[in-house]
Structure formats: C-alpha cells, structure tokens
Amino acid sequence: MLKIENLHVSVDGKKILKGINLEVKKGEIHAIMGPNGSGKSTLSSVISGHEDYEITKGDIYFKDENIEDLSADERAHKGIFMSFQYPIEIPGVSVTNFIKTAINSNLKARGLDEMPANKMLSKIREKANLLEIDSKFLSRSLNEGFSGGEKKRNEIFQMAMLEPSLSILDETDSGLDIDALRIVANGVNKLRTDDNATVIITHYQRLLDYIVPDYVHVLQDGKIAKSGDKNLALELEEKGYDWI
Amino acid sequence: MAYTEEELKKELEQQEYQYGFTTDIDAETFPVGLNKEIVKKISAKKNEPSWMTEWRLSAFEAWEKMEEPEWPNVKYKKPDFQKISYYSAPKTDPKYESLDEVDPELLKTFDKLGISLEEQKKLAGVAVDIVMDSVSVATTFKDTLAEKGIIFCSISEAIQNHPELVKKYLGTVIPKKDNYYAALNSAVFSDGSFCYIPKGVKCPMELSTYFRINQAGTGQFERTLVIADKGSYVSYLEGCTAPSRDENQLHAAVVELVALDDAEIKYSTVQNWYPGNKQGKGGVYNFVTKRGLCHTNSKISWTQVETGSAVTWKYPSCILKGDNSIGEFYSIAVTNNYQQADTGTKMIHLGKNTKSTIISKGISAGKSQNSYRGLVRIGNNAENARNFSQCDSLLMGNSCGAHTFPYIEAKNKTAQIEHEATTSKIGEDQIFYCNQRGIDTEKAIALIVNGFSKEVLNKLPMEFAVEAQKLLEISLEGSVG
Helix, strand or coil: CCEEEEEEEEECEEEEEEEEEEEEEEEEEEEEEEECCCCCHHHHHHHCCCCCEEEEEEEECCCCCCCCCCCHHHHHHHHHEEEECCCEEEEEEEHHHHHHHHHHHHHHHHHCCCCCCHHHHHHHHHHHHHHHCCCHHHEEECCCCCCCHHHHHHHHHHHHHHCCCCCEEECCCCCCCHHHHHHHHHHHHCCCCCEEEEEEEEECCCHHCCCCCEEEEECCCEEEEECCCHHHHHHHHHHHHHCC | CCHHHHHHHHHHCCCCCCCCCCCCCEECCCCCCCCHHHHHHHHHHHHCCCHHHHHHHHHHHHHHHHCCCCCCCCCCCCHHHCCCCCEEEEECCCCCCCCHHHHHHHHHHHHHCCCCHHHHCCCCEEEEEEECCCCEEEEECCHHHCCCEEEEEEHHHHHHCCHHHHHHHCCCCCCCCCCHHHHHHHCCEEEEEEEEEECCCCCCCCCCEEEEEECCCCCCCCEEEEECCCEEEEEEEEEEEECHHHHHHHHEEEEEEEEEEEEEEEEEEEEECCCCCCCCCCCEEEEEEEEECCCCCCCCEEEEEECCCCEEEECCEEEECCCEEEEEEEEEEEECCCCCCEEEEEEECCCCEEEEEEEEEEECCCCCEEEEEEEEEEEECCCEEEEEEEEEEECCCCCEEEEEEEEECCCCCCCEEEEEEEEEECHHHHHHHHHHHCCHHHHHHHHHHHEEEEEECCCCCCCHHHHHHHHHHHHHHCCCC
C-alpha cells in the first residue's frame, strides 16, 4: 500500500530525513519509534503532503502511484489519513459540520454523491459510540477548548468516519490518560481490517501494549536504524534509544 | 508540483464578478445633472402631491449647502453629481396583474440570480417587492398581507395611497438634513419600499426586497420606511446584487425604521454590490444611512452581511428613546482586493433600562481596508443602560488592513458598557488540517470564515443564511496567499 524508497527530505534547507526505506502492506500495523528530533513527525507530514517539506531525493508510492505531485487534499481523497500530534482549532465550526464537510469533499472528489443526512447521522452516532464520545461533544467548535484527551479521541473519531486505507497516528498517545488511551486504542483495533493499514508514530511503547504492531522500526538521525517485531519495542523501552 | 494556493489565487483573480451582466430592457432615463428642475421633474414624473415636492426641494436646498464628509477611513474619487442621471425607469408599464405580464427579460435576470419569482412564490411564504432601477415592477402576496391590514408596497405607491402615514413618519428618524447623502437621497429618491404593520399584528411572513442597479450611470437612491405599530412584529429582508460596471456607481440609500411601543423589527441585509475588478477599478459606492427609532419596550435588530461595493460607508443605528427598549447590531463585513469598508453602528441610549448588543465580524483579504466604527452613547437620563460590544477581525494575507474605532460616551454613571475585540489570521496550519481531511483550500477558507461569522449568520432567517454563506465563499475566493 505504502512504499517509501530512499526518501530524503529537507525543511528550510535543513536535511531531516536521509534515506528512508519502508514498505507497509494491507492489513499491517507498523510502529515507528525514535528519540525526539529523529524525524518521526517529518515522515508523517511528508506522507500526508505538507508543503513545507521538500523531497530532495527518493519516492513515495501509495497504492502503486507516485504521490509526490499530489496535494494534501488529493492524497486524502486517495485514502491517506493523519491523526495530528497537535490537532488544530477551528472556532465556530462544529465537529459534526467539519466531518460532514470532509466526508462530502472526499465523496465528491471520487465522483460520488454526497452522503444523505440520515445516513451521515447514523454513521456519526455509530462511530461516536465506538469512541465513547458524548453527543454534546459533537456540537462543540472543533478542538476549541478540548482537553488533550478529547483532541486525540476526536482525531480517531474522524479516522473512523473517513475510513481511510492508510492511517498515520502521529504521537496519538501523548497527552492521553490511561482511560483515554484504552478507548482510543480500542477504537483503532476495532477499525482494523484486512484492507487497511496503520502506521503508529510514537516515542514510548505504552500505546503498543494496546495496539500490537506487526513491525517496529527505530528512526535515528533521519534513517531507520533497526527494524523488528513487537519485541523490539519492549527491548527499546528497557534499554533506551542509546542502545541502538 | 501540487496545486498551490498561489496558483489558486491567480486563477480566482481572473474570474469575473459572478453576477456581472446587464439586462437588456428599454429604460427611460433623465439627462445627467442635478438642479431644482430635475428634482421637480422627478416629483412630477411620479405624480407626487405638492407637499412631497416641497419636501424634496427643501432637502435639495439643504444639500447644496452641505459638504461631502471626509471623516470615514476610505479613499475614493468623489462622484461628480452633475454627471449622474437621477431617474431611470423601465419603459414597460410596471403594473402587472400576474407574472405572465412581466417582461420576460426581467424574469430571466431573476432566474440568473437564482431568485426567480416563481421560486419565491412557491418557497417559504416570502413576499417580494422587487426594485429594479427605481420602479417596483412586481409585488406578490399582497392579498395575504392585506387581510391582516399590512401595507407593503413601493414608497411611490405609499405616497399616493397612504399619504397620512408617509407624511407622519418620513424623515422623522433620519431628518432631511441629517447628513450629506441623506439630504441628497431626500431630494432625489426614486423609489423604495414602504411597510406598515398595524397594531398587534405579527407579520406572517418574511418581507423581502431585492435591489439591483441596472442602468449604466444611474445612481440609485432608494428610500425605505418601515413602521411597526404598537405590539406588532415584522422581519424584513433586503438583498442585492449588481451588474459589472466600469465607472463607479453611486448608491445612497436611506432606511428608516420606527418601532412603536412593544413592537419589534428585525431588518436583515445581504449586500453584494459590484466591488470593482481586481485592480480596484469600478465598483459601487455604497453610502447608506440606516436608522431605527425604538419607543417603549420595543426592539430593533439589524443584521447585515456586507460583501460587495468598492467603498462602503454605512452605520445602521438605533435610537433607544423609549424605556426598556432594545437595539441589536449583528454584522459581517467582507473586503477583498481593493475594497474599502467603514461600517459599524450607533446605539444611542436615551430611555431607562435600555439595552444594546453589537457583534461585528470584519474579514479583510487582498489589499482591502476594513474598518469598524461604532458609537455607544448613554444619555443623562438613561438609568441602568447596558451595552455589550464585540468586534472581531479576521485577516487573510499580509496586505490588508483591519481597523476598529469604538467611541463610547457615557453621561449616566449607572451605565454598564462592555467592549471586547479580537484580531486573528487564517493560519496555514488550519488550511493544512482541512486539506489533510480531504477539504480543498477554497472550501477550507469558506469553512473557517463561516465558523468565524457563525454568531451573525445564525441571526439571519434561514433562506437568507444559505445565500449569505454562498456570498462569503464567492467574495473570498483566492484570498489566502
């Protein structure tokens, strides 16, 4: 589904990623771990198409298509979703209105009709239940005054609504207390199918107790220094990043 | 590379004004110029009684001695009043029994605007009194209104058929000599709307008027008078779009509202006059005087969405004369390219326990300048007067300006006055967040702007809110760079 070949990325002329190779297949969960400043968030931003990041070398393929020239919204239409580390506030726009606009934009881009209101409503209800979200929450302005946990839960709610092929969870565990972590992880697990894939970007292995990855990669200084299975995460937790 | 905002901006700048077309209807137009004879001729053309002619002439005399105001925060080439034609009426006889008799060209125009009469008639019980180049050409729902004793007609008809009401109220809220443009309007107003709601009557439908400047070089001077008698209620909608023009067009309207004891008037406007092209050439000058007078326990609420005009100068105001009266002002003003807007409100508290609320949302993009100017005055006798003002500005790009000029004068120490103001910018991170969810940049801006304006949009009647949201989108296309 996602294939990254020898990816080099710079921001403002500063080299951040220095030759990343990664392949994520359907049905897989990959965890990318690494110390602060290793390039984890850069990787998620560049996959989702943030324009501040310049690809100086290498390629990103999504569903066998080179997506370098696609804008962020076009990538979203193809099924790429990113759960933001720091979700953005949009005052006056309710969670419901935002997700409705997003879903209909995606449908339109794929040449489909807008989702009828009743279908939208029942889907919102279903996914809100999955993430134990109160209906009052859905009328609030997007991310405005949300607690850290509410923000992250709302990101996963949007993911559940949009049903992407590839979900990148950028530090989704940060700012979550243990109950919220369990709810979010439970949501992600339930949304897992044989056809979609998930990339979890995290500093700690805590989240990986709840969402068990098929592969773990350690990012250091813009390169994948080591790959392995879930045991690698446990080993890292024990020995620290210096061990690599 | 990806389709950048820069490219989007360029593409959208090249789009012409969506409603920029003119209708090919025979019109009778007066020669250019303004003098006593022209004023008399306008009055004669409309078969007005002599008291009306005299009223116009005294306004003209006052106007001749007045100076065009310099204080607004706008720059423009002053209109040459001798180069404007002051009367233009479609030649086709304007009195119709049914829509079938209306000039098909005119109906087509309304179709293009998406406000066809057929549609209006079917939809939601909106009675429409359409003003196109000064003469009312169609009025609907008259019968329903007449049953309740409601008078809704053109001001010309009102002068003929209800002279006692016009005589009693015309110029009582905005005197002839109130200001330069009000005086000009009083002298030469061509037509406009008149509305009277009798005692205790709740108007069963939203009353609406669509204005449209059509004849090249014809300044338009609308005059609107709305009277809500004791204990009555009316919601009045005014909306306008104008065709594309190269020379500047002057629009100097006067709107007077009178809310008698226990009455309520809700007056909503969506304004989309031609704003000029992207270089700032052409566009309508909109110099409007709007004011309402509140008697005891009455309420006047102004809601406006201002997206058009090259230069706007407009302060819908409330005089809270009666005790316990309430004034409200909800405004969204959008400026893009080279547009300039100096708009706001005046809340004059005279009675006891009077309350006013001001919510102003200014959105500036391109190289435009957007000013809020508001006055809250608490008079000597206005015990326990309260005001809450909130002025929020949203900026797009680095070349536009947002200004706030709040004036507060409190002469009674029991007054409570609150003023809040914020300024924010649409962030690239907000746009990226939307993009990542599959929402394109243009739609993202519309979403963010609608969110910013929500408190005001919520005040508009349903059918108008949808149109207003569309207008915001059109007005701000390509404005983030």
